[in-house]
Amino acid sequence: MLDYDQATSFLGEWGPFQLIIFFMLSASIIPNGFNGMSVMFLAAIPEHHCLVPESSNLSQAWRNVSIPWEMKEGVQVQSQCQRYRLETLSKYSAKGLLPGKDVNVSEIELEKCLDGWTYSQELYISTIVTEWDIVCENDWKGPLTTSLFFAGVLIGSFISGQLSDSFGRKKVLFATMAVQTGFSIVQVFSTSWEMFAILFFIVGMGQISNYVAAFILGSEILGKSARIIFSTLGTCIFFAIGYMLLPLFSYFIRDWRTLLLALTVPGLFCIPLWWIIPESPPWLISQGRLEEAEEIIRQAAKRNSVSPPAVIFKTGELEDYKNSQRKRHSFLDLVKTQNVLIITLLTICLWLIISIGYFGVSLNTPNLHGDPFLNCFLLAAIEVPSYIIAWLLLKNVARRYSMSSTLLLGGIVLLLMQLVPQDLQILSTVMVMIGKFGVTAAFSMAYVYTAELYPTVIRNMGVGVGSMSSRVGSVVSPYFVYLGAYNRILPYILMGSLTAIMGILVLLFPETRGQPLPETIDQTQSIKGLCFKRNVSPKTHVHKKENKNGPVLMSSRL
Known part of the structure; x- marks a missing residue:
């Protein structure tokens, strides 16, 4: 029976080859930290209330009281989804009546925000909420946007393993990076919430597939001790680094389209990794591509300045190894x-x-x-x-x-x-x-x-x-x-x-x-x-x- 770790033990555990693979694959996970939580800022809900258009011909006194107040968690706040009926306010304003003095404002009929909303720009210049008015009767679209992203993650986790088993870890890793980055760029130019949500679903599929492929690839290429660190602190901490960078980007970029583009661009820096990260030798062996697997190991030995044996993998053990991979x-x-x-x-x-x-x-x-x-x-x-x-x-x-x-x-x-x-x-x-x-x-x-x-x-x-x-x-x-x-x-x-x-x-x-x-x-x-x-x-x-x-x-x- 072929023991891959034993057959490649001559490489050592932490040579230049392992260090490059460790840090390059870990770095490829950083964008997952960006995209996984980016919806917090892309779909943030600023303070808002009903818009009172200039055409309503209200005096300043009536405009100041056009939004009712309500109790929320023991605090008086302006209503976000209702206003006093503007037609009634206009009549009182035209007659010169004053709110509170001549008219009891609380007795005036309420209506919905028929002209849209006014959003505070204290924290955000724009979000998908302010762009497509995802508030009040449409506020269900907010959590659904996030759920669709994670539904994409759910579907992606179904198919990522099968894809990498069929087409190889490296090809799937870079293909899913392209999906995540490419569809995120397209998402920047969304013209409706529906378009944004569908693209977000696809980005979720690419993100988890990217992560799984990187995780499997690193676990199979690295030796035992390097594999342990990569599978624990490596992937987790680099994900956290991406997560920590998210609020920094968001603090300096308050417009959602520009922010999404800025979060997407780092994915382009992963392109050169194609020429640095090899395919998984264990996967190549399982596909019968023994010569390609040996060539990768010999290149690794050269980088680590060690001499490989004349025969690394014995062909007689190949069939047993492939059989051991079957479910x-x-x-x-x-x-x-x-x-x-x-x-x-x-x-x-x-x-x-x-x-x-x-x-x-x-x-x-x-x-x-x-x-x-x-x-x-x-x-x-x-x-x-x-x-x-x-x-x-x-x-x-x-x-x-x-x-x-x-x-x-x-x-x-x-x-x-x-x-x-x-x-x-x-x-x-x-x-x-x-x-x-x-x-x-x-x-x-x-x-x-x-x-x-x-x-x-x-x-x-x-x-x-x-x-x-x-x-x-x-x-x-x-x-x-x-x-x-x-x-x-x-x-x-x-x-x-x-x-x-x-x-x-x-x-x-x-x-x-x-x-x-x-x-x-x-x-x-x-x-x-x-x-x-x-x-x-x-x-x-x-x-x-x-x-x-x-x-x-x-x-x-x-």
């Missing part, structure tokens, strides 16, 4: 036995709720008090220490307790948001950051824990189902944010409750740290509290110890 199980195996079925159901709930918490908190940034650009930067920056803490927890603490503690931290802190007075803006921001810290850490560990729960024969499918559930959570999350327009605290109460409950339920999962990885379905560990036990055959159970450097699989949000 022998179906998705039905995830639900056939009671034990695996319960693990699958809990995994779906875990990924769904974590995703709702992560994206809900991230996308709800504009509803926080204070500067939205600073708040976004802080919530992005908190991800870096979160990833590092998650890595340390995975190396040193039991999986169940690591997941439970971070989920409970995030959930409880978000629940406590309802106790914070509205005027304590700094405390609110700090608490949201702590909540984001906990949820992000749990999200980072979910890939590792899920991979260890499932036996080898269905591990990829188990992780795939969990990942797919997270995509569904991302599609749903904008509607949690939507509730914040009516009650600032309600999204945090819902997200905090779900996250805290999941923090307790995760304790039902079996512990996997330091345990032998199950190879077959019969060897899957039992859920805590179930009365049956798994039937393990000592002859077939293969014991594996966890790598001293920690687990291999982690991933970013998108």
